[in-house]
Amino acid sequence: MEHRPVLWQECLEALNVRSGGIYIDCTLGGGGHGIKILEGSSPDGRLIGIDRDPEAIEAARQRLAPFGSRAILINGNLRHLEALMEKAVIDGVDGVLLDLGISTLQLKAPERGFGFQVDAPLDMRMNRREPGITAQDIVNREEGESLGKILLTYGEEKRWRAIAKAIVRAREKKPIQTTRELAMIIEKSLPGARRYKIHPATRAFQALRIAVNDELNALREGLKAAVKLLRIGGRLCVISFHSLEDRIVKQYFQQMARGCTCPPRLAVCACGQSPLLKIVSRGAIRPAPEEVRANPASRSARLRITEKLGGG
Ligand SMILES: C[S@@+](CC[C@H](N)C(=O)[O-])C[C@H]1O[C@@H](n2cnc3c(N)ncnc32)[C@H](O)[C@@H]1O
Structure with missing residues (x-):
């Protein structure tokens, strides 16, 4: 049966996937979302696929082989995103995707x-x-x-x-x-x-x-790096599967969209910081009942989307 990546249509739309674009999938896993991004950005869009699991990268390498040099795969941790992109000589991207947690491949590998x-x-x-x-x-x-x-x-x-x-x-x-x-x-x-x-x-x-x-710290560090790497107007999509992750994502987006870090008791802003992000989705997007029926593992997924405004 075809592997159906969670909320993939919503992600493709949110990332504004188009030909010529450069996207990072920070949690490549089985390459499900990665393939959709490559298909959606054909003929010349590029995907940088990252996963901390070398076994996932090896499996994805075969699945993504038909896309040739349009797919660059890197074994590494999301928390080192900035350094990984420096090495790959990538200094700005149009979209970043994080699909957190473990993959079905990992869950089902008994060892x-x-x-x-x-x-x-x-x-x-x-x-x-x-x-x-x-x-x-x-x-x-x-x-x-x-x-x-x-x-x-x-x-x-x-x-x-x-x-x-x-x-x-x-x-x-x-x-x-x-x-x-x-x-x-x-x-x-x-x-x-x-x-x-x-x-x-x-x-x-x-x-x-x-x-x-150390998943939560990796997420915190990865979010910051992803926002830095986004070009103005670029989008960041994060799919989380439990409330701990979702809370971190939600609070980070809110904080960056507020800009000002002054305590609420100050009547006038003293920090002068302007918002770096715009929150695109009001609340989290959940999979439709048909998706949950077809893929019960998607039932707890929540997608949040944000857009880079400027600065950074
Ligand atoms: C839910 S799966 C992704 C599935 C993928 N989107 C697909 O459609 O096939 C999550 C993947 O993220 C990887 N991962 C989790 N935390 C990571 C981190 N901090 N850095 C890089 N990869 C990570 C896991 O190894 C796993 O392969």
């Missing part, structure tokens, strides 16, 4: 440890070739209170205390090594868990993934 449907080592690193902590390191080494705070902060998990306690108890007997082991520990720690609408381990897995990959 990556992102999901708990199959048993796999608790890894969750988006780039397995870089040294860095894994989810296994966090669940086995983090002190109880701080483990609980990770579940609360990154998973908005209300039952963080009970889960953290259960994890600490379990690991005293033997280290927790796999996704199913962890999911079972969480399930058992929550009375009535079987009646929850989502699996009781869902929020904890989200929290661990965000912590392992």
Whole structure:
């Protein structure tokens, strides 16, 4: 079946994709949006596709091969966007897309440890070739209170205390090594868990993934760099899948659209800063019911769009 990138028509429209344009897809993944951008900007538009996962870049390289030199693929982290573009000698672009989170390819690769449907080592690193902590390191080494705070902060998990306690108890007997082991520990720690609408381990897995990959800081830094790289009139589109990400995007857009950073109690502006962005979409755009029916994974997606005004 054809891979249907989330909200792709809305993104193409929002990015004003046209021939001759230069676009960055900072989260290339399987290349779904990237291909649509290349098709929409033919015959000579260019796409710079970035992903921190080298395995995603390798897979996308094959899918994007028919577009030849119009597609430039780079393995790197969104948080280093400015440096990556300097290296690629790109100093201004017409549009930037961020489709956050993990791809279906990553979620479904059992050895990556992102999901708990199959048993796999608790890894969750988006780039397995870089040294860095894994989810296994966090669940086995983090002190109880701080483990609980990770579940609360990154998973908005209300039952963080009970889960953290259960994890600490379990690991005293033997280290927790796999996704199913962890999911079972969480399930058992929550009375009535079987009646929850989502699996009781869902929020904890989200929290661990965000912590392992430092996703929220990468997003904060990536947003700033993306705005800098946009040409005046260029558009930035961000698709997020949970409220933590969406809040960061919304607040950043609002702050940049306000310009003035003076405290509200000042009657007259003293900072003299002018707005850098215009918010294009009032509120977040959600997928239509038909898209959610065809692709249930799109149900929590929220798209926000902004346009560069000047300065920067
Ligand atoms: C939801 S998927 C993108 C799917 C893609 N739009 C498509 O249509 O196939 C998100 C991708 O972003 C990548 N990613 C997440 N955080 C990143 C970051 N900070 N820098 C670069 N890539 C990142 C992930 O590795 C994953 O491949």
